[in-house]
Structure formats: structure tokens, C-alpha cells
Amino acid sequence: MEIGDAIVRDRHGVSPLAEIHASGRRASEPFDRLEHTHPAIFMTQFAMAKLLQHKGIRPDMLLGVSLGEFAAMSVAGMVPFETALAAVARQPRLFLESCAPGALIAVLGPPSLRESEPRLGHLAELAGINAERHHVLAMPGGNVAEVEAILTRLDAPFQRLPVPFAFHSSWIEPARAAVIADAAAERLESPFWPVWSACLGAPVKPGVPDLAWRIVREPMRLGASVAAIEAQGGAHYIDLSATGSLAAIIRQDLGEASPSRISALLSPFGGNLRRLAKLLETA
Template sequence: MGKIALIFSGQGAQYSGMGKALYDASPAAKAVFDLADSIREGTSAQCFEGAAGELNRTVNTQPCVFTADLAAAYAVKEAGIVPDCVAGFSLGEIAALAYAGILTDEEAFRLVCKRGELMDKAAKENPGAMVAVMKMTPAQVEEVCAGFDKTYPVNYNSPAQTVVATTSESADAFCEAVKAAGGRAKQLPVSGAFHSPFMADAAAGLADYMKDVDFKEPALPIYSDYTAKPYEGDYKELVRAQVENPVRWQTIVENMIAEGVDTFIEVGVGKTLTGLIKRIDENVAAFKAETPEDIAKIVNR
């Protein structure tokens, strides 16, 4: 039997009611929500009852999805499933930092709250858009981007899906250029152009905040979105750089598989990462762990 990787979901899959089933069923999950509420009052209420408009604001999305992610990860651990390595997509990487022991749960939650505030502020001061491009290779997407100013590939998700950040003014023309090149483009309902130079101020602010945060050695390998490799060197720089640079998800998954991972468990909200993994390598197993029923299926598989 191969290795198991826990993967922590990112922004975009949030919905009202997320995490409630695990909160009700798992003491380990409930403890995470209780911790979040003790630091940021109302976090659980936003997860369980928040309206879409409220949950979709980055300043709310990030702490809420973090809480749902880490709660699911600890519920999986409570069920006896022990991973060999972890990774998180965008804000999911902050929850992975807590699980791996680089930060305490409290330190990681405070960090993701600050990250959400800074990225929300940067998005308002440097407006942009994000477009998902399908049916084109990353190299083809990069070629289309080269024809536009301030347009960057920012999420290398799978062999046939790359997300691009651009200016609000260029988004429609970029989508048309993708179609003309034989691809399919869909503008995403997000509040900023994340993982791009549009987020430079947020990255700088996060670096300043982390000066007083104690980063420890991980208890198990955690893969960086910035390098697509296990954490090494300056951990704070990896967290800072991730904010204004592309998420190299496809390479992370390929590197994990090369190290013997054959089972991926997506903890938190939705099944976006599970779907991407199947497109990257159909020979590995990928499961979502969002509810008690999901976890029971994994345990009993």
C-alpha cells in the first residue's frame, strides 16, 4: 500500500452550512470551531448560516474555509487515518501548516485572518479579475497571456486547466482570445486577482506580520504552493511568496505521487481538488472528507 496525502481545500468552494455536520458529530472538529470563535467571534455562525455574499468576501472566506478544513482534517485523524504528507491549495496551505505543526492552531488561525484582511485590502486597492481556462495546455495559456498587459497564469491546476489573473478591463478580451485559440474561458466570481503581482502589498504586509510568529519544524512533509516541493529553508518566505506567485498544484500532486502517494484525501469544503487530481493522474485514489459519512466511507473502503 502506498502513502496517504491530506490536501486542504482553498477559496471558492465555500457555502452556507459548511462544517456543521462534522461539528455535530466530531469532538475534534468541534474543538477547531470553538477555537476559531474564541479568537474571531461569529466564525462558526458564518460557516453554518452565513449568506453567500457574506461568505464570499475574502476577509470572511479565509478564516471560515480554514476552520472547516482543519476541523475535517482532525476528524479524519480522530477516525484513525494518519497521512504521510500534506499540502493545501492557497489558503488551504495555512491549515496544512497547523496540521503539520509548523504553527499552532491558534497561530495559524490568526495568520489566516490577517492574510484575508490584507488580500481583501489589496484587491480593493488593485482591482483585478480571474479567469479559468480549460481545454488548453499551460504553455498555450502562457502564450495567450503574453498578448495582454498585466495578465498572469496563477493556478496551474491540471494539464487542461489553468487560472489566469488579469485586469478587470482586460477580462472580456482575454476570454475572447482564449476562445479564438481553441480553449474555453470562464470568469470566476472572486473579489481579486490572487497569486499575482496585484497582491504585492498583501505579501509585504504578511511578511511584516510574520516577523513575530514562531515557525517550528514540521512533524511531517508539507508541500509548498510556491515551490511545489516539501518545505525547506525560510518557511516565512514560502508563505509570503505564495500570496503573489502562482499555485503549482499539478506539480505538487505529481511530486507527491513520485514519492509514493497513491491516496489523496481532500479535507474541508467541496471536491475541487479531488476532481483535479483525477485529471492529473487517473491511477491514484482521491476522496473527499467533508462529512461524517465521507470519512466513514474512507475508513471502510
């Protein structure tokens, strides 16, 4: 974390660690400035993966979702840590310079909800299908209030995600050329372990064209990715996201007969060391 913080601080004048540990910061406070959150999320996931390796836990495969795909590829040796972190830290400027404000809203309900309400289909695009009853909607900032009003009327629980743009939708198309050009010089190496992409719904192979752009532009397919992994016999899923929310979502994807296990490590409400100790005892 300190090495990553030094890289971002020296190149962009921002200290992710200072933002994470700011004096008086409460868990309920929004943490949504992209220039802070992008490198902070990448650094946290990479550091957690390295901690588990240091404790003797090695992955059989890695699964990345959205920004987590960059972390997964770096952990697997496809992109050096410094190169991947620098690219992630540059992305906020590319979107700030080219895209209008937008939002992502996670909805607890079937994706068909959007088609069942014509106005909702006009206001928002489907940014991801995570489970049978969990999907994400993307929309311009000006549509948020009406979308939330419709979801409330439909009695569909929802949560606005802490991002300022409508990622995984057509509303970020203005950033296409800049993101592709920024990633043009990056070359993916063969991974130490298979890296599953929630964008592709399959393992990443070196040579996938415009992968950095596809990760942020195309809909997330976590549900399809988990289904494919389950079809191969399942797994022990260890959630390294900063909130532990992926573990809860993946539980929805598992059938009663699944042999899979799920462990979440991090939570904004504490208990992280206790969860780590339990994982090390049972892994």
C-alpha cells in the first residue's frame, strides 16, 4: 500500500492512504472522488492478494469485476504492479475530460424489471447482471432522481454506487478514443493463474483487442462468469473487494447442491482481522 501510495502521490499529487485514513472520516461518508477511489481500490485488492499469498494461500484462478479486473491481471503477472496502478490512476482524468456526470444504481431484483417498466428502459441502460435477482443500471446524472422514484414505486430495493459516471454504458462512449490510446502501449503477459473477466465471462488471454476499454464500457457479467466456474466444479470464492459485497452477490448465484464456499475479508464496519484469522484456519 505504501509503495502504491508513493507512485500515485509522485505522479498525480494525490495520496490514497491519506484519503483512506483521513482524520475523522466515518464509514458512512461518501468516498466517491474517482481520482482517490480508483487507485485506492486497486491498491487494496492487490495488497490483500499479496497478504494471502504471504500467508500461504495461493489462488487456482482469479476473477475480476470492473476495476477489479485490472487488479486481478496484475496479481496474476499479466501487467506489472506499477504499470497497472499508473494506468488505473490516469483513468479518472480521461473520464473527467470527456464524459458528462452519470451514475450506477445496484438493484435487488431481476434484470427484467427494466423491460417491464418502459420509462425505466428509456432512462437507464443495463450495466451488469450479477445474479438472478441483482443487476446494475447506468444513467446520466440528470436521470437519477426519476430512476430512483420509479424503483421506489416498484418496491425494488436499490443503492446508488459511489461513482460519478455511467460506466458500462453508452454514456461513457466519449472517452473511448482516450482510453484506448492510453492503453495502447500496454502488453499483457501470460498469467501465472487463469484470470476470469466479468466483462468477457471467460478467462483473459493476451492479445484481446481494446481490453482496457471493454472492461469499463461493456456490461458486467458476473452471474454468467460464476455460472461457468460452477459448471467446472465450483470454487472457494475469496472476496477481496473493499466492502465484501461481492460475496453476498455470489451467494445468490450458487445452487443448493453447489460444493462452493465463500469468504469475505473486508468490511467498512470492522472485523477484518477476525475474518482473516478464520480464513487462515479453514482454508
